[in-house]
Every structure is written in C-alpha cells, then in structure tokens.
Amino acid sequence: MKFKLHNLEYFINLIKDKKHFTLTKIGDGELISIFKSIGWLPQNQFGNCNTDRHYYFDDMGLAIHNTLINEKGYYKYFHPGWLNSTINNKHLCNLLQKYIKDFNISPPNLCDSRHAFYVEAKSGKLKPLKDQLEKQNFIVISEKRKRKIPIKYVDFIETPITNSWTEKESIKEKMIGMVEKYENPIFGLSIGMPSLVIQDELYPLIGDKSTMINFGSIWDPFLNIKSRGYHHIYKNTKL
Numbered sequence: 001m002k003f004k005l006h007n008l009e010y011f012i013n014l015i016k017d018k019k020h021f022t023l024t025k026i027g028d029g030e031l032i033s034i035f036k037s038i039g040w041l042p043q044n045q046f047g048n049c050n051t052d053r054h055y056y057f058d059d060m061g062l063a064i065h066n067t068l069i070n071e072k073g074y075y076k077y078f079h080p081g082w083l084n085s086t087i088n089n090k091h092l093c094n095l096l097q098k099y100i101k102d103f104n105i106s107p108p109n110l111c112d113s114r115h116a117f118y119v120e121a122k123s124g125k126l127k128p129l130k131d132q133l134e135k136q137n138f139i140v141i142s143e144k145r146k147r148k149i150p151i152k153y154v155d156f157i158e159t160p161i162t163n164s165w166t167e168k169e170s171i172k173e174k175m176i177g178m179v180e181k182y183e184n185p186i187f188g189l190s191i192g193m194p195s196l197v198i199q200d201e202l203y204p205l206i207g208d209k210s211t212m213i214n215f216g217s218i219w220d221p222f223l224n225i226k227s228r229g230y231h232h233i234y235k236n237t238k239l
Contacts, residue, residue, distance in 0.1 A: 012132050157175065
C-alpha cells in the first residue's frame with residue numbers, strides 16, 4: 001500500500017479553492033468490523049462494539065468491506081503503523097496483511113493519517129482549518145454534544161450518540177437535502193464507523209457538488225470529551 005503525504009495545508013487549500021473532495025478514514029473499528037463480518041474474527045473477540053459503543057453490525061462490516069473492494073478513488077486516511085503492528089494488536093496486523101493480499105486492496109489516494117489532521121490536532125494547530133471552515137457552508141454531522149463545537153457552522157444534522165448505523169439512510173437523505181439547500185457545502189462527519197459507508201454511497205451522487213470530510217474524534221477535547229488516548233496529550237483545547 002502506497003501512501004500520499006498530504007498534510008492539513010493541502011486539504012485547507014482545496015477547501016479554500018472550492019475544489020470538492022471526499023476524505024474518509026480507516027481505523028481499528030472499521031477493520032474489526034470487516035474481519036468480523038467476513039468471518040475472520042469471532043464475534044466475541046474485541047467485544048461487540050467499539051470505543052464509542054457503536055456495535056459491529058454484520059451488514060455494516062460487509063458494507064465497509066465493499067467500499068474497499070469496489071474502489072471509487074476518493075481520499076482515505078490510515079495509519080501505516082497498522083501494517084507492522086507498531087500501534088496496535090499484532091493479530092489484527094496479520095489479518096490486515098492477509099486481507100490486503102487476498103482482496104488486492106490498493107486505494108489510489110491513501111493518505112498517512114499522521115500527516116492529515118492528528119499531528120495538527122495534538123499540537124494545537126487546527127485554527128487555520130477552523131478559520132477556513134467558517135468561511136464556507138460548513139455543516140456538522142454528529143451527535144447532539146457536537147452542537148457546542150467552537151466552530152461557526154451553517155447547519156447541523158443530529159445523529160444518535162451510539163449506533164448511528166441504524167440511521168444511515170436518514171442521514172444520507174438529509175445530506176442530499178443540504179446539497180439542495182446550500183451551495184458548495186462542506187460536511188464534517190463525526191459519527192463513527194458508518195461515515196465510510198455513507199461517504200462512499202453518496203460520493204457518486206453529491207461528490208461533485210460538496211466536500212465530505214470524516215473528522216473522526218479530533219474535536220472531542222474542545223468539548224471536554226476525552227474519548228481517545230491521544231486526547232490527553234492535546235497541547236491546546238481551545239480553538
């Protein structure tokens with residue numbers, strides 16, 4: 001798997017120039033969901049849900065799997081440490097290597113997640129992103145606590161705190177409605193594992209009219225939510 005070293009400035013410039021793009025992520029939750037759904041992991045291994053208490057639904061895992069075997073070419077960010085078990089479970093690393101080989105997984109626009117948002121988030125350098133988002137039709141898609149995110153947004157699509165997969169079709173319909181309502185909207189998704197599937201399914205429909213970014217949990221510390229280990233090393237929790 002080859003990685004592109006696109007940094008935060010690269011994506012900020014795309015936003016500034018109104019060049020639509022889709023950027024999603026592949027993390028441990030997505031991988032575990034895939035491996036459970038294709039029978040490579042027992043259902044009771046690694047629990048029934050991820051850190052955010054989103055369940056590993058079988059149909060969700062298969063849907064995530066389909067986004068990788070039916071590549072559409074949009075940006076995906078991923079930590080290369082997964083390939084050599086430097087950041088997580090060795091068994092998962094071995095499964096990932098087998099998965100890549102068996103299914104010929106080779107995303108053409110795979111980005112190193114260390115260069116996308118997380119480095120700037122941990123070092124307190126997200127203000128340029130915030131400033132650029134506030135100049136656009138920025139729409140937040142997340143659970144109700146994110147309504148207090150310290151970024152000016154034009155609209156908000158509220159999702160369940162857990163198991164947003166059950167509202168996938170409703171979320172998609174609302175996003176399509178926002179494209180009709182706003183010019184060149186920028187969707188900021190923070191809804192867990194379903195983000196990848198939602199972005200993938202909407203990419204052919206609204207990918208040329210909007211920007212869709214999976215921000216994951218980078219905003220949580222700014223709301224005094226410490227949902228990930230790396231949140232405790234944020235140098236600044238004010239935007």
